[in-house]
Amino acid sequence: MPGPFQYFILVICSLLEASVLVCALATHSFRRYLPLNLYMGVRLLRGVIGVWVLTHYGFTSSEYKYVYYYSDALLTICLYFVVLHLFSHVFDEMGAERYLRFGASLLLVGTAIFSYLAVHEASNKLITRFVVEMSQNLYFIGLVLTYVLWGAMLKLRESRTQLVQLVLSLGIHFSAFAANYAVANLHLQGRGIFMYLTQLIAIWLPAAWTYTLLRTPADARLVPARLAVVTHR
Amino acid sequence: MIAGLILAASLIALLQFFIFYCRSVIASSSTQVLSVQTRDVTGIVDARVGGDDFDRILELVQLCPERREDRLHVRFIRAYYELLNLLRFTFARMFPDVGAWTERERGGCAYFAAVTLDHRIAFSRNLMAQQMSDRF
Numbered sequence: 001m002p003g004p005f006q007y008f009i010l011v012i013c014s015l016l017e018a019s020v021l022v023c024a025l026a027t028h029s030f031r032r033y034l035p036l037n038l039y040m041g042v043r044l045l046r047g048v049i050g051v052w053v054l055t056h057y058g059f060t061s062s063e064y065k066y067v068y069y070y071s072d073a074l075l076t077i078c079l080y081f082v083v084l085h086l087f088s089h090v091f092d093e094m095g096a097e098r099y100l101r102f103g104a105s106l107l108l109v110g111t112a113i114f115s116y117l118a119v120h121e122a123s124n125k126l127i128t129r130f131v132v133e134m135s136q137n138l139y140f141i142g143l144v145l146t147y148v149l150w151g152a153m154l155k156l157r158e159s160r161t162q163l164v165q166l167v168l169s170l171g172i173h174f175s176a177f178a179a180n181y182a183v184a185n186l187h188l189q190g191r192g193i194f195m196y197l198t199q200l201i202a203i204w205l206p207a208a209w210t211y212t213l214l215r216t217p218a219d220a221r222l223v224p225a226r227l228a229v230v231t232h233r
Numbered sequence: 234m235i236a237g238l239i240l241a242a243s244l245i246a247l248l249q250f251f252i253f254y255c256r257s258v259i260a261s262s263s264t265q266v267l268s269v270q271t272r273d274v275t276g277i278v279d280a281r282v283g284g285d286d287f288d289r290i291l292e293l294v295q296l297c298p299e300r301r302e303d304r305l306h307v308r309f310i311r312a313y314y315e316l317l318n319l320l321r322f323t324f325a326r327m328f329p330d331v332g333a334w335t336e337r338e339r340g341g342c343a344y345f346a347a348v349t350l351d352h353r354i355a356f357s358r359n360l361m362a363q364q365m366s367d368r369f
Contacts, residue, residue, distance in 0.1 A: 012301075019302070133236075140239050143246055150253075161261050168257060171250035175243045182240035207305045208254075214302055215261075222260045 009199045010047065016206035017044040023213040029162075032218075035085040036166070039078050040206065046071045069131040076138040077111055079170075083145045086167055090149065090158055111141070136181035143174035161220040162212055169208035176201045255313035258306060259341040262348040271351040282347060284339025287314055290346040297353035298360065307349060314342040 057063040325332035
């Protein structure tokens with residue numbers, strides 16, 4: 001069974017996920033970042049379902065592992081839609097929505113085919129190396145997408161602070177998870193540390209988004225290309 | 234092999250995103266004006282803060298009641314500050330430009346700590362005012 005510290009992390013994570021939704025409602029940015037808020041809502045729901053499965057079947061049960069890893073993979077795919085939504089914010093003024101929709105469809109189909117092939121070929125070794133490998137690949141695709149988005153933001157000189165911070169926190173989330181799953185993939189014997197790190201990294205995204213929505217006004221501006229130059233008033 | 238490559242690429246990307254994120258947080262905090270109370274407590278006169286003041290201001294921040302939403306960011310900026318210190322004692326000795334840049338960034342970190350202190354003081358005051366009004 002998970003220890004009190006792990007339960008504590010779980011509670012903190014759920015509270016932060018709820019606080020993203022509350023902050024979005026309070027700052028009237030719920031509709032502006034709708035996919036982002038829906039993602040947090042789904043994550044919160046997944047946390048509740050996870051706790052229910054944990055208390056009914058136990059930490060080492062295959063039911064819990066199935067729920068944990070497959071809901072995680074689905075959530076990562078949901079996060080792709082958040083990235084695409086952020087793409088649409090960046091390319092808003094260029095009228096590139098048609099291309100974005102095409103890109104999104106291509107990405108969805110590609111991910112579905114990739115996941116189907118991966119499950120089909122490795123159906124005999126589920127919950128072992130396969131899930132870790134699949135999660136690692138999904139997070140890495142997310143990281144590449146976020147990197148491309150950040151590159152586009154620098155190129156287009158995107159100046160909305162809120163958007164910049166949302167994208168950068170997403171980049172940290174994807175790269176930390178991709179690295180964590182890659183380490184787990186290389187050294188599966190260190191699973192205890194892997195699970196512990198996974199829980200800790202999971203706190204990051206809701207904490208960063210809560211901070212951004214709460215502290216950064218929607219009209220705040222900065223220049224991403226010149227982030228090194230910090231001037232004090 | 235693939236896992237190793239993904240690990241290397243992810244760690245490089247993580248470092249880049251981490252630095253950019255810290256800079257964006259510092260840049261957005263640099264536009265905020267400090268209250269008179271915070272200026273008195275920290276001894277900041279003209280919004281120019283030296284990088285060496287960071288630890289002292291952070292100690293003051295830790296004396297105030299903690300706020301969940303900024304706890305992680307304080308740790309992040311602390312890690313960024315340590316990274317800058319590492320640069321200062323290694324590359325900055327060889328390249329003077331890097332030295333000037335790290336000093337500017339360290340000053341930014343200290344100003345972020347002062348802004349955090351400002352928010353925590355305001356939060357404590359509100360909390361106290363709320364408790365007083367509840368009592369009466």
